[in-house]
Amino acid sequence: MSANSAERPARLDVVLVKAGRTKIRYAGELLADDGTRLAVRAAWAGAGVRDFGFVRFEPGDVFTEYYWRDRWYAVKEVRSATGGLKGWYCDVTRPAVRSGAELVVEDLDLDLWRSADGADVRRLDEDEFAANGLAATDPEAARAALAALDELDSLARGDGFTALLA
Structure with a gap:
């Protein structure tokens, strides 16, 4: 995208895949x-x-979502309709893949929440991850997913999100 401020952001379809099926597809900028x-x-x-x-x-x-092609997670800043920061919802995923106007992200069941004030950091869905069978079918991916959750947890408990999302 050029630096021209009059240029509209490009439309991109975000496709969240879970267990080989599309969980949700939505349009973003x-x-x-x-x-x-x-x-x-x-x-x-x-x-x-x-x-x-x-x-x-x-x-x-409104969600401002950050995806990486070389990291096993996505971080989503969540704001209310009036602009107030609610916090950050983080999904542990395989690295994102963009093909044209489509961004595909595979959800690996692990999530993390950090409240706006940083006082509430929660690891979520570890039971779902344990039950999804990834450790048996793809042990390397399971290890990467757990390492990603640990990294997110560490970033969330410090001031790491500021640098990560800058």
Whole structure:
């Protein structure tokens, strides 16, 4: 994308794959792609409200999503419709693959949440990961996924997100 401020961001379809099937597909705006990291802005693509107990995703929420071609995770900054920062939702994934106007990301079941103030950091879905069979079918990928969750946890508990997303 050129530096021309009048140019509109390119449309990009984000495709989240889980267990070999498309879990969700949604449109976003490609904000940046430096060859390693991609940044995408998208509206909450879920149906209605998703209440996790510690955060609610709802219509009007805006996600600025960061994907890497060389890392096993994605980090999604979540803001309310009024612009207030809710926090960061992180998915452990295989490295992202972009083909034209499509970005494909394979979800590996592990997630992490960091609240806006950093006081609440939660590792999520470790039980799903243990049950998904990846350790048996692809032990190398399972090790990479667990290492990615540990890295995200460390970044979330310090000031690591600032540098990571800068």
